[in-house]
Amino acid sequence: MRTPKQSSAIADVSTETRIRTAARQLFVQKGFTATTTRDIAAAAGCNVALVNYYYRSKQDLFATVMIEHLRAFMMGMRDMVNDTSTSLEQKITSFVDAYITMLQANPDLLIFILSEIRRDPEALATQVGMKPILFESVLLQQLKRRIGRRRIDPMQYFMTLMAMTVFPFIAQPLLQAASGVTDESFHAMMEQRRALIPLWMTTLLDAKG
Amino acid sequence: MRTPKQSSAIADVSTETRIRTAARQLFVQKGFTATTTRDIAAAAGCNVALVNYYYRSKQDLFATVMIEHLRAFMMGMRDMVNDTSTSLEQKITSFVDAYITMLQANPDLLIFILSEIRRDPEALATQVGMKPILFESVLLQQLKRRIGRRRIDPMQYFMTLMAMTVFPFIAQPLLQAASGVTDESFHAMMEQRRALIPLWMTTLLDAKG
DNA sequence: GTCTATACAAAGATAGAC
DNA sequence: GTCTATCTTTGTATAGAC
The missing domain is CATH 1.10.10 (Arc Repressor Mutant, subunit A)
Incomplete structure (x- = not known):
């Protein structure tokens, strides 16, 4: 039976x-x-x-599954960074908000992806379609126009934006272990950062680089 | 024979x-x-x-070897951030230089730290002695004095400094896969960043927060 | 205490029957 | 398409020589 x-x-x-x-x-x-x-x-x-x-191997299965995860988030991002009706400042704010909200909801997912991504970054990047988001977006065009003739490298600027937004979630456990910061105060810190990052990134835009 | x-x-x-x-x-x-x-x-x-x-296991051997690396690095850091004869700006530059040099040489160390942070952040923080470096340094005192009465949170500032320096190494595999950036140009980007980070961090210091 | 040889179990992968 | 049986690699443990 x-x-x-x-x-x-x-x-x-x-x-x-x-x-x-x-x-x-x-x-x-x-x-x-x-x-x-x-x-x-x-x-x-x-x-x-x-x-x-x-799935040919455990590795391939893993890649397949992770690509599904990332793609959903990135498709939402693609629409946002290509919206011609919003300003550069608005996009930066939306960008920061979207990432912080997503990472507050899934704290484990980030370190998981980052630590495991070394295994096969090629498969992820190409199949998720990060290239157009990172390198062909309206956001990037607006950034270049805003920078003008000054010597700021858009890639360095964008890397800094990502870093300011994402890194705290990576450092969170260590920060809490070393300083005794509670979950609540870390959360409050990130909420404060929603406003701080756009402010600081704008400051850098208007300064010389 | x-x-x-x-x-x-x-x-x-x-x-x-x-x-x-x-x-x-x-x-x-x-x-x-x-x-x-x-x-x-x-x-x-x-x-x-x-x-x-x-060594009891491969995992223990790995931890032994990597913690040796980390501790040696952190001891050097401790002396640097507590040097009363250097300015805040000089310390920021030294800080960025030391981290970039270390991470260029040991790309895997970062992944190790990230996974260890997840597994046992307390042990890592105490074993390596991060607390005094992060929270009791002359660097932090100088930072607070420099900020004065303005509303910049030293922790937010320090987090940003760490993020700008360390995050690119985390994002490296993904960046290279997505954009076809070579090892050489990533290296060049990080070399440029040695000067860029202190410049930008100083800009933020002098702006309102 | 050090070292060699060997055994063993877990896990990824494959071949071939149905 | 699905399963059983099997192979290979790899981490770990043990027995015993010196």
Whole structure:
């Protein structure tokens, strides 16, 4: 008395999809190394060999899953940075807000992605389509126009914007361990930063570089 | 006709040290996952079992080697940030220089720190002695004096300094994958940043916050 | 204490039957 | 498409020589 197919809790979907779903949950929860193909197979209710059958390797499965995650966020970003009806300052504010909100909601996801991204950055970057967002956006055009003839490198400026927004979330655990800062005060610090970053970035724009 | 000991290129030192030396080279060169205990043993000219004999596990060996690196770096930092004979601007420049030089040489160290931060931030912070460097330095005193009565939060300022310096190394793999930036041009970008960061941080100091 | 040889288990990957 | 059986690599542990 046994069903030959779909013995898992996830039913009524193809094995391929069940594997992907199980993999996403496990990868986000435990990270790449700590997640085994046997874990994934068990959660998907199938044999170990099936994981390699559908996705050539654990590595490829991981890349597939992570690309799904990133792509959703990046598609929202793409619309925002290409909106011709908003000013550069408005875009910077929206940019900072979107990232801080996303990272406040998923604190683990960032370090997870960053630490595991070394494994195959090429697959992520190309398939998520970061190039147009980073290098062909209206935001970048507005930035170049604003900079004019002064010697500010747009890439350095953009890197600084990203850094000011994202880095605190990376440093958070260490900051809290070293200084005893609470979750609440860190949260308050990031809320304050929503206004501070646009202010400082504007200051840099108007200064000489 | 064979020597029972020290058949490796690294001679005249204890096996324990040879293992540590070989491990550091390989970890820095190939990363944690790609480096096997058998690689390390071969490079150290000893048996695989010796690696586990002296260091309980590959993970412990990695931690030992990397924490050595970090501690040495931080001790240098401590002297620098507490030098009463240098100005705030000089310290910022030295700070940026030291970090960029260190991270250019040891790209994997950063990933190690990030994953360790997640695993046990308390241990890392105390073992390396970050507290006095971050929160009791002459640098911080000079910063507070310089800020005076204006509404700049020293912590926000310091966080920004760290972010501008460290974040690019975190983003490097993704940046290179997305834009096709070569190792050389990334290196050049970071060299340019040695001057840019102190300039921008000084600009922020003199602006209103 | 040091070292060699070897065993063992876990995990990724593959071949071939059905 | 799916499964069983198997192979290979790799981290770890043990037994025993010197």
